[in-house]
Structure formats: structure tokens, C-alpha cells
Amino acid sequence: MTKIKPTYQELEKEIEILKKLLLNKKDIELSLIETEGKFNEIANQATDGIALAEMDGNYVFVNQKFCEMTGYSSAELLKMSVFDLNAKSQPHIFNESKTNLQGSPLEVILQRKDNTQFCTEIIGKVVKINNKDFVLGTVRDITERKRAEGILKENEEKYRMLFNANRDSITILTINPDGMPSNFIEANDASSDILGYPNQELMNLSIKNLLIDVPDEIIKDRIKAIKILGKLDFEVIIKDKLGIHRNTEVSAILINYKNKPALMNIARDITKRKQAELELRKLKIAVDQSPVTIAITNSMGEIEYINPSFTATTGYSFEEAKGINPRILKSGKTNEAVYLDLWSTISSGKTWQGEFINKKKNGAFYTEEAIISPVLNEQNEITDYIAVKTDISGRKQAEEELIKAKENTEKSERNLKERIKELNGIYSLGLLTEQFENHEDVFNEFVKIVVPESMQFPDKVYVSLEIDNKKYCNIEDFKLLKRRKYLSAPIYILGKQRGELIVAYTQDIKFIDIFEQRLINAYAERISIILERIKSRKELQEAKEKAEESDQLNKTLLKTIPFGMDIVDESGNIIFQSENLQHIFGERVFSTKCWELYRDDKKQCSDCPLHSGIKLGETNIYQSHGVLGGKIFEIIHTGMIYMGKKAMLEIFMDVTERKKSELIIQQQNQELKELNADKDRFISILAHDLKSPFNSILGFLNLLIKKIRNYDIEKIEKQLHIINNSAQKTYKLLEDILMWARAQSGKIPYEPKILDFTIICNDIIDNMKLAATNKNIAIKYLSSEICHVNADENMLKTILRNLVSNAIKFTSDNGQINVGAKQVQNSILVSISDNGVGMSPETLSKLFGISHEVTIKGTKNETGTGLGLLLCKEFVEKHDGKIWAESELGKGSTFYFTI
Numbered sequence: 001m002t003k004i005k006p007t008y009q010e011l012e013k014e015i016e017i018l019k020k021l022l023l024n025k026k027d028i029e030l031s032l033i034e035t036e037g038k039f040n041e042i043a044n045q046a047t048d049g050i051a052l053a054e055m056d057g058n059y060v061f062v063n064q065k066f067c068e069m070t071g072y073s074s075a076e077l078l079k080m081s082v083f084d085l086n087a088k089s090q091p092h093i094f095n096e097s098k099t100n101l102q103g104s105p106l107e108v109i110l111q112r113k114d115n116t117q118f119c120t121e122i123i124g125k126v127v128k129i130n131n132k133d134f135v136l137g138t139v140r141d142i143t144e145r146k147r148a149e150g151i152l153k154e155n156e157e158k159y160r161m162l163f164n165a166n167r168d169s170i171t172i173l174t175i176n177p178d179g180m181p182s183n184f185i186e187a188n189d190a191s192s193d194i195l196g197y198p199n200q201e202l203m204n205l206s207i208k209n210l211l212i213d214v215p216d217e218i219i220k221d222r223i224k225a226i227k228i229l230g231k232l233d234f235e236v237i238i239k240d241k242l243g244i245h246r247n248t249e250v251s252a253i254l255i256n257y258k259n260k261p262a263l264m265n266i267a268r269d270i271t272k273r274k275q276a277e278l279e280l281r282k283l284k285i286a287v288d289q290s291p292v293t294i295a296i297t298n299s300m301g302e303i304e305y306i307n308p309s310f311t312a313t314t315g316y317s318f319e320e321a322k323g324i325n326p327r328i329l330k331s332g333k334t335n336e337a338v339y340l341d342l343w344s345t346i347s348s349g350k351t352w353q354g355e356f357i358n359k360k361k362n363g364a365f366y367t368e369e370a371i372i373s374p375v376l377n378e379q380n381e382i383t384d385y386i387a388v389k390t391d392i393s394g395r396k397q398a399e400e401e402l403i404k405a406k407e408n409t410e411k412s413e414r415n416l417k418e419r420i421k422e423l424n425g426i427y428s429l430g431l432l433t434e435q436f437e438n439h440e441d442v443f444n445e446f447v448k449i450v451v452p453e454s455m456q457f458p459d460k461v462y463v464s465l466e467i468d469n470k471k472y473c474n475i476e477d478f479k480l481l482k483r484r485k486y487l488s489a490p491i492y493i494l495g496k497q498r499g500e501l502i503v504a505y506t507q508d509i510k511f512i513d514i515f516e517q518r519l520i521n522a523y524a525e526r527i528s529i530i531l532e533r534i535k536s537r538k539e540l541q542e543a544k545e546k547a548e549e550s551d552q553l554n555k556t557l558l559k560t561i562p563f564g565m566d567i568v569d570e571s572g573n574i575i576f577q578s579e580n581l582q583h584i585f586g587e588r589v590f591s592t593k594c595w596e597l598y599r600d601d602k603k604q605c606s607d608c609p610l611h612s613g614i615k616l617g618e619t620n621i622y623q624s625h626g627v628l629g630g631k632i633f634e635i636i637h638t639g640m641i642y643m644g645k646k647a648m649l650e651i652f653m654d655v656t657e658r659k660k661s662e663l664i665i666q667q668q669n670q671e672l673k674e675l676n677a678d679k680d681r682f683i684s685i686l687a688h689d690l691k692s693p694f695n696s697i698l699g700f701l702n703l704l705i706k707k708i709r710n711y712d713i714e715k716i717e718k719q720l721h722i723i724n725n726s727a728q729k730t731y732k733l734l735e736d737i738l739m740w741a742r743a744q745s746g747k748i749p750y751e752p753k754i755l756d757f758t759i760i761c762n763d764i765i766d767n768m769k770l771a772a773t774n775k776n777i778a779i780k781y782l783s784s785e786i787c788h789v790n791a792d793e794n795m796l797k798t799i800l801r802n803l804v805s806n807a808i809k810f811t812s813d814n815g816q817i818n819v820g821a822k823q824v825q826n827s828i829l830v831s832i833s834d835n836g837v838g839m840s841p842e843t844l845s846k847l848f849g850i851s852h853e854v855t856i857k858g859t860k861n862e863t864g865t866g867l868g869l870l871l872c873k874e875f876v877e878k879h880d881g882k883i884w885a886e887s888e889l890g891k892g893s894t895f896y897f898t899i
Contacts, residue, residue, distance in 0.1 A: 049120075049139035057081035060134065069120075069141055071113035082137075087111040107142070118143045164189045169248075169267040173207060174260055179220045181207050181263050194248075194269050196241030207265075210238040212245065226254050226263065235270070247274040293368070293389040299382050301325050313391050315361030326387070331359035346374050346385060355392070363669050366393040429526055439534055443467070443527075448474045451503060454519060460506050467491055467499035467531065480504060487517050489524030493531045501527065564652040567642050568594050572610055575642065581652060585628060594650070600626050614639045614646045623655065631656045696726045750792050750878055757787040757796075757821055757828055764800040765819065768808065775813050775859070779804065783821045787828045791899050795875040802868035803832045803895050810893070811836035812859045824898070827881065833894035839887040847885060848873045872897070 040063075043050045049066030053059050062077045070077065070085060087109040105121045112118065124137040163170060163186075172186035183206050192199050195210065207219075214236065226232045231253045237245050251266045287294050287307050293314075296305040303321045311317055314329060321328075334356050345352040351373040359365055368389045375384040429450055432442045447463040452474060455461045462480075465472040480486060484504055491499035501524045503516070511517070564581030568574055572593045585598060595604045604610075607622055616639040624633050636651040700719050708716065758781070765779050772779050789796070800819075807817045811834045820831045837859065839847075847869055876883040879899045887893035 049141075051077075051082070051137045051139060053082055053135045053137070055126075055133050055135065057083055057135075066139055069112075069118070069139065070110065076113075082135075085110045087117045110139075119146045166190055166266075169194045169265075169269075171202075171265050171267070172255070172257055173263045173265070174257065175223060175263055179223050180216065181219070181223070185257070185262070191267075194240070194246070194267070195238070196244075210240075212237050212239055222252065223263070226252050230254055238267075245271075247271045293387075293391070295321075295326060295387045295389070297326065297385045297387070299384065301327075301385070304384070313360070313366070314358075320361075329356075329358040329360075331357050331365050333357040333365065342372065346372055347382070349374055349376060349380070349382065356389075363665070363672075366391055367396045368392065429523070429530075433530055439530065440470075440472075442530070443472045446523075446527075447472045451523065455503070455516065456512060457505065457509055460509060462502075462504045462506055464502040465491075465499070465527070466502075467527075475506070478506070485511065487511060487520045489517075489520045491524055491531070492528045498531070500524075563654075566594070566650050566652075567640075567647050568610075568650065569645065569647050570610065570614055572604065572608075575647065584652065584654070598627055599624075600628060600630070609637045609648065614648050616640065616646065632659050694730065697723050697730070700726075748795075750795070752790050752792050752879070755789055755791055755793055755796065757789050757830075758783070760793070760796055761800060761819055761821065764797060764804060768801070768804050771805070771808050772817070775808065775811070775815070777808055777811050777813070777815045777817060779808075779817045779819070781819045783819075785822055787821050787823050789828050789899055790826075791879055792875075795878060796899065799872045799875050799897065799899075800830075800832075802872050803897075806868065806895075807832055807834040807836065807893075810834065810838075810859065827898050829896065829898050831894055831896050833892065835892040838889045838891050838893055839885075840889050844885060844887055848883065 043061075043063040044065075046063055046065055049069050050061075050063040051059055051066050052061035058081045059077050062074055064074075067074055067077065072080070105123050108120050108122050109117050110120050119142050121140045121142045122137050124135050127134055127136045166188055167190055169191040170186075170188045171184050171191055173181040173184055176182050183204065184202050187199055187202050189199075191197075191202060195202065197205065208214075211219075222232055222234065231251065233249070233251050235247065235249050238248055239245055247270050248267045249270045250268075253264045253266070255262050255264050257264075290307060291309060293310045294305075294307040295303055295310055297303050302323050302325060306316075306318055306321050310321070314321075316328070338354060338356070342352050342354065351371065353371045354369075356368045356370060357365060358368055369392045370387055370389040372385060372387045374382045375386060377383050429442075429446055432445050432450070433439075436442045436445070443465055447465050451463040452458040452461045461474075462478050463474045464478075464480075480502070486502055486504035488500055488502045490497045491501060501520055503520055505511075561578070561580065564584045565576075565578040566574055566581050567576035572595065574592055574594055574597065593604075595608075596602050599605070605624055609620060619636060619638045621634060621636050624635055627633050632655050634653045634655045636653075638649045638651075640647055640649050642649075700723050704711070704716065704719055711719075761781055765781060768779065804817065804819070811817060815835050817832065817834045820833075821828050873883055876897045876899060881898040883895070883897040885893060885895045
């Protein structure tokens, strides 16, 4: 077929059509360029990486975020394919992206330009552009999320392990809108062991299935309290699967479980503990109500428990006794061998039984019968000691009184027997005077029968009676040798010696001096009476005999009584004085007022019984001070009739020495109280100032042991420096304590010699310069005078070192410390002054006493115990010197001492 050529008009129309087509194509291209620019701008602002790849994997577009993720530039990536970045060369992942119509995320590990890897989450989809298929991928870096998920998973595994490893029951319940807990949703393995229900079976139960008689109101109130407080501890009785009731201790905590409020219960079975507590309560009641003293100490002998009887017996409360050694009760009256035997016995695990003489808090002595037993643990180690003691002072006193009563009874019986013997002899002599009219017959029978029978050994006695050169003997031709001991008594007739009665033993036998001499004296007096009776009328002689007997009895009584006596009338006039009273006051003045004779101030006593008038038969006792020579007398007054009128018998007992002894005892008690206060302070220093640094040392050591593999060397060095500093400070404290204790016990040698103080002082200053330089403090020795001192060199250096160290501690940076000294007669006066923080008057007054705790921190928070100043005081006083301080708050301090 022949083709027909188009006409010009037809060509012109086609050209117009081509022009239009060309114009539309240009518009489309411009539109495409504009759209591509907007797409690039949006893609580069995206927070996730965006990449467009051809179906074979070559990149044709990447945004700025994707470049930042991978470390490559856009130009570099457009020359690469997706397989170049896939760290594990997994081509199937790209194929999955092409076929993943849902656009689900895939986790892919990519490799950066620097060869490091990171985890990504990629969503890939196939898209058509100009009728061509491409893979569009959105890339998100999930490295941190994966790390967090790993940690979370690890924590969940640890939690689950700890959850099931816990020996307490741990359960979780959700809370219903009505405030009541729902069924169990979590329970650890211990819950099944305690409650008896398998875990799955427990999940079908609620808390109400386990509780016994607990109303809903109480459960709701507890839930409310937990919501307010976050946690609540309480005890409850539950019933396990077998119906057994168990006492439990519950800690309920409000938690968030899967975004919902839930209740976590940590329960511990305390049934056995409750039973043990009940038994302990019974035992405690028995111990508390026991009339015997019970004390429990630890293995070091420090009191941990005392019952009320201990307090009632000793006067020490539980607070006073806790933590101290029972040696506070030592009186010094118990032999040390008893304590050695005690510790030897109980330290070997055996029970000791014995007696102590102890001292109460008020200083009174008492006797205790004690049984002390050790308490052993399962390893047969001594953990405690239990002492059960009974106050047997009353029993001991009763025993002593019984012994004294027995001795007195025996003495009385002996005296009675002797008196009966004496009276029998006198009576026998009297019978002889009635039997024989001739006095010679009376005297012959007297020396042969009466005297021998009244002596201790009748058949071995020699008796001789000589009156007016007339001699009566029971043994003729007996020679009384000078070396032989004998008894004699003079014979008086109307006041004139007219003879002598002599008694001796024929063998080497000792006399019962008091009784037998008294007996001979009585015989001599009776013979004198007989002779006088013979020379005068019978009636007169009998009256005189009675008068002399009465007078002799009174004289014997007055001489025998070991204290002074007088009698005063109603006006206070002295109308009688005993010889003993004359010996006391050295005067015998009758009709003189008693107070004028006895008192220094010559005034009547304010409490004199004469003020209220003499009351017959009434006795009262009071003490009178200011007696002649400053003496103190205990005076007994008794109303009586003397010479036909009212009078008062006064018995004087000198108690001056007793009062002095009481005063000494009071002073010693005060000193003991002060020593106890010093001891308590000393123990407080040991308990606090030693415990605190050890807590720091142990804390850091435990931390190092646990974390040493995680710490870098700088952190380890830092903590070791802290431990070292604490150990150094603790060692310094121990040195001060030991030196102070040695000073207290006198075990530090005191060796004084002549020293050049300037050399000693400059040596100390040189040693302290490093500590001063750290704070930029200047120390100057200002004295130009040459000072010599007789002192112990070590003690003097210790004093200076402590005082200069304290001045450095309490002086701020760039401060000044001046040391001065000057000779004062045979000693020197030393001063150490600073311009530091100073002290208040209250602190200043407590510096040199261990009974008060003085804690002032230095300018760098340096701490101290005050033992350094105590050592200074001890050593200064060892040299018969004095130490004191002057200070004003904020203006520095100056310490002085003489030595």
C-alpha cells in the first residue's frame, strides 16, 4: 500500500501538538525536581535513618541521619549496597524486607565505617517510582534499648532467683476497687513450704482463705494504712493447708505490678519464736520475782542483765550496771585467792560456789553466797556467765551474834562459877566465925580448908596468913622463893595494915590472875572485917561491913566502867564526878555548872535535857560538839534521885576519833565517786572514740573487698588513704590511752635531770613544723633567756608536743603560735599562745577533768578526746607543777604550766 505524504497544514498541526507535549514534559520535570527537593529536606530532618535501594540492594538515596549512624558520607553510601553494611552477611533479611508487605520491623546488626557494630530496627517496604520497584527502609538505632532490655532481663532473672531463694514467704496480690485484696498472683517457693499449698493451688486462693477471724474492716484499714505509709508491719495468725495455726510476722508493701497497684506481703513463720518468747517471759517473770540476786555477763565479764533483786541488794540500777564489770562490788575484804579460784573454775567450763564480802553503792558492806556458772554454745565455747547470789549478811550477823552470845554466856557462866566460888569461900569463912569463938581456930581452918578449896588446884596450893606477927600456914617449912609467882593481899584493921595474906602454888602452875587475885583480895577484906568486928561491937561491925561492901562495889563499878560519869542537879551543878571523868577533863570542881567545866564556849548546850526538866527514869542520847579541846562526846542522860532530890546521871563517851573516821570515810566515798566518774568517762572514750574509727576502717575495707575488681587504682588509693588515716588516728588514741593509764598506775618511770629547756623546745618546734606548714602557721620561740629545769625529758617533751599540737589544730591558716619561757626561782614558767578559735568559759572550766567530755573540732575538722591534756596535767603534777589556760572565744588561747 502506498503511503500518502501529509500536507503542510497537517504537519503544522503535528508541530503544535509536539510543542505542547514538550512544554508539558518540561513542567512535569520541574514539578519532579521541586518534589524531590521537598522530599530530601523532609528526609534529612527525620530522627530515623532513611535509605532507598534498588531491588539488587544498591543505595540510590540515604538521608543525613543514616549517614550519621553509619559514619559514611552520602556519596560513599550511594556507591555501596545494603550487603556492605550487614555485619553478619545475612542476605535473607533484605529479601524479607522486599516481601514483607505488612512492614513489620526486623532487627539487623549493621557495621559502621570504623568497624564498630550497632543494633538496628528496620522497616522495609517495596515502593514503585516511575513504574520501577525500589526498597524503602526506615532504620532506627536500638543499641541502648537492647542494652536496657538485657539489663532488665538480667534484673528480672536476679529478682526471680532472689524471689524464690528467700526463706520468707513472699506473695503478691492485686487490690480490688472495694479496697480488699484479690487472689494471689505471685508466690515464691517458700510460700508453698510455709502454707502447705502448691504454687498453682495457691493462685486460686485469696488472703481470706488463710486468715483466722480477721474482719474485712481490719483488712481494709490495713490497706488504707499501707497506701498512706507505703509499708505496714503487723503480726497475724494464719491457717495452713493442714489446718495448723501459724503465727506470722508480715511486712506489707504497696507496689506497682504491671501498671496496677498491688500488695506484696513478706511473711515469716514466728510460731517457734512466739513459743520461745512465751517461755522466756515465764522465765523472766520467775527471774524478776526471784528473791535472790541474778546477774548475767558476757564472756568478758561485762554485765548484760540484772534482776530487780540485784538493784534492791546493791543499789545499782540496770542503767548504771550495764556494760560494767561486777568488780564494782569489790570491797577489798575478800581474799584475792577467792577471785583467782573463781576465774580458774568458770573459765574451764565448771560451776563455782563460794562467798564474797562485797560493797553496795552506798558504801555498806554485805556478804553474798554465790553460784556462778558458764553458758556454753554448740561449739562448747563460753558465751556468758550467770551468777545467782544470796545476801547472807543477816545470817552471818546472826551467826556472829550467836557466837558472841555463846561466848558471853560461857563468860557469864565462868564469871558466875567464879563468883559462886568466891561467895562460897566468903560464906565458909563466915561459918567458921560462927563455929569457932577463938579467931585463931577460925584462921587455922581458913588457911587449911577454905582457901585451898576455892583455888583451881586445891592439893597444890600454899596459904600463909600473917596478922600482927602471928602466922597461920597450911604447909609447914614451905620456902617462898623469890622466883616463884604468888598472890598477896594486905590485911587492914581500922584503916591500918596489920598483916598479909599470901597464896602460891607448890608446883609450876599459872594463876587465873583476875579471878584468884580478886578472890584473895576479897578474903583479905573479909578477914579485916572479922578482925575489926572482934575489936568493936558486933552491931557496929555488921553495919560497917555492909557499908564497906557497898562502897567497895561502887568503887569497883566506877573503876571498871571505861567511860566518865557525873551527876548534876536540876540547875546543872556538878554534885558527883567519877575518876575516869576527872582523867578526861583533868579537874574536880563541885557546885560548878557542868557547861562551864566541860564546854569551850562556857555556854549551856542548846539541846540540854535540863531545859525540859529532869524526868525520872527517862534516858536520852545526844552528841555534844565544842567540848574542851574541840572534842566530840556522845552523852547519855538518865533522870534519877540522888541524895534525896532530882538529879541527872551523865555518861560521857569520847567519839572524836570515831567522827574523824566517819569524816575520812565520807571523803573516801567522795573520792571513790570521782574515780568511778573518771572510769565511766574513760570507758566512754574507749567505747566511742575507738569504735567510731574502727567502724570507718571496717566499712571501707568491706567496700574494697566487694568492689576492688570494679574500682580503678585511684579510687582504691583514695580509700586506702582514708583507712590509713583512721588507723593512724586510732593508733595515736591508743598511745594516749595507754600512756594515761600507765601514768595513772604510776608505771611510767620518773627520771628527772637538769635540762636546757631552749634545746628541748626548739627540738619539739622543729618536729611540728610540717604540721604547721600544711596550714601556713608560723611557730616562734620568743624567749632569749637561757632556762634550765630539773625534769624528766620524755615527760617534758610529751607536754610540749601535746600543747603545740593542740595550738596548731585550733589555729586557722596563716596563724601565729608563740612559745615563751622564763626562769622563776627554781622552776620555769612556760606559755604556748595562739590566735586561733579560742574557748568559752564553760569549755575552759572542763579542760583538765576526765569526768567531763570536751569535744572541740579544729579548724580542719580535726577531732580529739582530751586525753592529751590529761597526760599534760598528770606529767606537770608529777613535777609538782601547775597547768592552766586562758582563752576568749574567737581570740585564741594561751596555756601555761610551771615545772
